[in-house]
Amino acid sequence: MENAARFSFLSLLRHGTGKVWDRQWRDAQPxxxxxxxxxxxxxxxxxxxYYLAKxxxxxxxxxxxxxxxxxGNTGRNTTIIRSNYLQPESADLYEHALKLWExxxxxxxxxxxxxxxxxxxLAHTHHDVQVFRxxxxxxxxxxxxxxxxxxxxxxxxxxxxxxxxxxxxxxxGAALQRRGGVARHDAVAWGYARxxxxxxxxxxxxxxxxxxxxSAAGAVTxxxxxxxxxxxxxxxxxxxxHTSVVMAMAGVRMPLESFPLQALVSEPVKPVLPCVVMxxxxxAYISQSDKGELVIGGGTDAYTSYSQAGGLxxxxxxxxxxxxxxxxxxxxxxxxxxxxxxxxxxDRSPIIGLTPVPGLFVNCGWGTGGFKATPGxxxxxxxxxxxxxxxxxxxPFSLDRFCAGRLINEEAAAAVAH
Amino acid sequence: xxxxxCPWCGPRPENEFRYxxxxxxxxxxxxxxxxxxxxxxxxxxxxxxxxxERWRHRHGCGRFxxxxxxxxxxxxxxxxxxxxx
Numbered sequence: 376m377e378n379a380a381r382f383s384f385l386s387l388l389r390h391g392t393g394k395v396w397d398r399q400w401r402d403a404q405p406x407x408x409x410x411x412x413x414x415x416x417x418x419x420x421x422x423x424x425y426y427l428a429k430x431x432x433x434x435x436x437x438x439x440x441x442x443x444x445x446x447g448n449t450g451r452n453t454t455i456i457r458s459n460y461l462q463p464e465s466a467d468l469y470e471h472a473l474k475l476w477e478x479x480x481x482x483x484x485x486x487x488x489x490x491x492x493x494x495x496x497l498a499h500t501h502h503d504v505q506v507f508r509x510x511x512x513x514x515x516x517x518x519x520x521x522x523x524x525x526x527x528x529x530x531x532x533x534x535x536x537x538x539x540x541x542x543x544x545x546x547x548g549a550a551l552q553r554r555g556g557v558a559r560h561d562a563v564a565w566g567y568a569r570x571x572x573x574x575x576x577x578x579x580x581x582x583x584x585x586x587x588x589x590s591a592a593g594a595v596t597x598x599x600x601x602x603x604x605x606x607x608x609x610x611x612x613x614x615x616x617h618t619s620v621v622m623a624m625a626g627v628r629m630p631l632e633s634f635p636l637q638a639l640v641s642e643p644v645k646p647v648l649p650c651v652v653m654x655x656x657x658x659a660y661i662s663q664s665d666k667g668e669l670v671i672g673g674g675t676d677a678y679t680s681y682s683q684a685g686g687l688x689x690x691x692x693x694x695x696x697x698x699x700x701x702x703x704x705x706x707x708x709x710x711x712x713x714x715x716x717x718x719x720x721x722d723r724s725p726i727i728g729l730t731p732v733p734g735l736f737v738n739c740g741w742g743t744g745g746f747k748a749t750p751g752x753x754x755x756x757x758x759x760x761x762x763x764x765x766x767x768x769x770x771p772f773s774l775d776r777f778c779a780g781r782l783i784n785e786e787a788a789a790a791v792a793h
Numbered sequence: 794x795x796x797x798x799c800p801w802c803g804p805r806p807e808n809e810f811r812y813x814x815x816x817x818x819x820x821x822x823x824x825x826x827x828x829x830x831x832x833x834x835x836x837x838x839x840x841x842x843x844x845x846e847r848w849r850h851r852h853g854c855g856r857f858x859x860x861x862x863x864x865x866x867x868x869x870x871x872x873x874x875x876x877x878x
Contacts, residue, residue, distance in 0.1 A: 619839035630835035632814070633864075678795075678812040681841045681865050688794050688808065721835050778831035 382484050399569040403577035405602050409437045411760060412598055412607035414584050414621060416440030417449040418560070419738055419745065420613035421567035421578070422753020423760070425483075428574040430754075431761035436576045437607070439600060441583035445564025448615045451715035452746040453638050453660060453672035455651050457494040457555035459514050459521045464771040464783050465724060466517040471768055472751025473554060479750055485566030487558045488665065493650040494555030495524070495533055497700070499544040503656055507550040514552075524549045533650050535701050542699055544657050557651060557662050557670075563749055587625045587735070594733035595625065611736045611760050616681065616716025618739035625732050629739070630777045631718045634675040635685035636743050637693070639712040643667030647703070657696035669707065671697060675717065675743065685714035717743050722782035727756055727769040736760050737774065795867060799850045800858045800874045813847030815839075816859050841865060848872075 380386060380397065390396060411427060413420045416438045427433045440446075456476055458469035480486050498504045507523070514521035526538040529549040538546045568578055579602070586599035587610070597606035614621045616633045643666050653660040658674040673693030676685050690712055698705045720726060720740035725748070727738045738756040741748060755766035765773060771783060795807040815837050821829040838844070844864050849857045861870040 617841070619837070620841045623838075623840075628832070628836040629839065630837065631839050632837055633839055677807070677810075678846070678862075679839060679844065679864055680867055682867055686794050686807065777835040778827045780827075780831075 382486075399565065400572035400578060403437070403572075403579050405437065405439075405579050405582060405600070405605055406577065407604075408597075408606040409577070410435035410607065411609045411611065412436070412605060413438045413611045413613060414598065415447070415613040415615070416444045416564075416568070416578055416580065417447050417613065417615060418445065418563050418567065418749040419615075419741070419752045419756070420611070421445075421564055421571060422749055423611055423613060423738065423756045424576045425567045425571040425574075426754045426757035427761060428571055428576055431757060433761060434575040436571075437605060438571070438576060438578045439582045439584060439598070439605070440578070440580045441601075443580050444568055444578060445561055448715040448717065448745065449560055449564045451638065451713055452560055453662065453670050454557045454560045454746055455494060455555070455653070455660060455662065455672075455744075456489070456491075456558055456747040457552050457651075458519055458747070459494070459496070459510060459550065459552045459555070460785055461510055461513055462724075462783050462785060463517060465785055466514065466519055467768050468725075468751055468755070468772070469748055470517070470519050471754065472748045475750035475754060476558065477554075479558075479563075479566070483566040483570045485562065485569055487562045487566050489556065489558040491554050491556040493532065493551055493553045495529060495650050495652045496550045497529070497546050497652065497654040497656075498548045498550070499546065499654065499656040501547070504547050507548070511550050519552075520554050521550055521552050524551050533648070533652060535647055535703055536652065537700055537702055544654075544696070544699065546700075555651065559665075560746060563746075567753070584621060584624070589732075592733070595735045609734050609736065609760055611738060611756060613738045613756070615739065615741065615745065616718045618718050618737065622730070622737065625730070625735055627730055627732060627735075629737075630720055630726075630774075631740055632679045633681060633716050633718050634678075635680050635682055635714040636675045636717045637673045637685040637690050637712060637714045639671050639673070639690060639709050640664070641669040641671070641704070641707040641709050644669070644707065648701075652700070654696065654700065657700070659693050659696040659700065661697055661701075668710065669704065675719075681716055683714045683716055687712075717741070717745075719743070721777065723785040724783040725752070725772055726774050727752065727772045728759055728765045728774060730774060795869065797848065797860070797869060798872050799853060800872050801854045801856060802850060805850070805853055809850060809852040811849045811851040813849050813857060816845045816847045843870070
């Protein structure tokens with residue numbers, strides 16, 4: 376760390392006497408030129424900048440953000456972390472991320488509150504049982520922990536769960552990834568920002584990209600922004616739900632559709648839910664934050680939209696499902712409901728890599744489940760930008776797979792059915 | 794929930810309908826290359842703003858129709874029968 380003081384037990388003691396904490400990262404002003412510009416200061420973009428600086432020695436970096444740091448999907452998701460996807464390519468990618476999560480707080484010297492409390496995925500139909508048991512077997516072959524629980528075992532692991540047979544969607548079993556869990560989403564953005572900023576990365580807020588400048592040969596030479604032009608030899612677009620809009624400025628059409636995905640939190644209560652519970656069939660996923668709020672994720676709207684709100688009937692269906700799974704939650708009041716815009720691909724797998732435009736790279740398509748991949752995504756995207764060729768883990772997730780037909784189908788593993 | 798004016802049945806609530814994605818995609822010729830075929834299958838405009846799209850009145854007349862909607866406000870500018878957009 377060059378700027379921010381290192382967090383330690385001693386520094387906590389010192390600040391316990393009333394010393395005000397310093398700002399943890401620089402709110403930089405844009406320079407005329409950078410080696411690399413990252414568009415989007417969410418978790419994935421900040422992680423990309425961090426690993427570029429740390430592992431590839433590239434520190435002449437600006438991360439441009441049209442709003443505020445971590446104010447998009449990084450601050451809107453339900454913070455679930457797991458790696459129990461089906462296809463080998465996905466297993467490599469998400470497990471790479473999960474391994475980084477396990478040491479991220481130490482690596483960043485910032486507590487991201489990673490809590491591997493277990494992710495329980497409920498099966499409600501015969502088809503669910505078959506699919507999840509297949510996932511369990513596939514994961515074990517890939518060396519990823521995942522186990523099958525009977526309804527009684529699921530009840531032991533998660534006591535508030537209703538496993539009675541007469542409910543509308545009875546629990547027929549569950550897949551459990553014990554290493555899965557949650558992390559504090561804001562802390563992930565702040566931790567990466569602090570560590571990247573300390574290595575010289577400029578994080579520039581309220582700076583929206585409005586276009587790309589190109590050389591005669593077509594390569595990108597910089598970005599036009601609301602705060603003036605910024606030259607850059609390499610540009611990484613990491614703008615989640617707005618990727619189609621940004622890439623259209625470079626003349627690239629994307630295999631993406633953007634949907635509002637909603638979440639909500641309840642009033643805080645005493646510890647009641649010891650793990651993360653997900654149900655693809657009834658469209659609900661739920662965990663309890665360290666503040667005591669139940670964090671509930673719902674479904675996407677049926678149609679593409681940038682409204683960042685979503686239809687209330689979608690949330691009503693989610694709450695109905697949650698109340699059926701957990702009858703004791705019926706009396707809870709909900710505090711807030713919001714939407715984020717998620718960019719979904721046809722195969723529900725992300726796109727990480729090169730684009731038809733020289734110098735322009737893209738990392739997008741994380742759909743309804745990008746948070747869990749934040750460290751791995753940034754790590755392999757940084758290597759891709761630094762070397763000008765895909766990192767081996769990122770290679771299958773190329774943009775041109777949609778022409779080649781090498782899709783990576785994760786529709787069954789994605790948390791939200793589409 | 795949107796109130797969607799079906800060109801045949803009039804205004805009905807969104808949950809009677811199924812979204813059909815971007816309208817006016819043209820199927821490439823049988824001789825088209827992989828790039829053209831991949832673009833037809835998977836590439837979408839996904840604009841922030843005015844969007845031409847298809848819907849189907851699944852729990853009503855069952856028919857497809859075209860719709861122009863703003864993807865920021867979700868306001869529907871117009872709907873029309875297939876072939877007339």
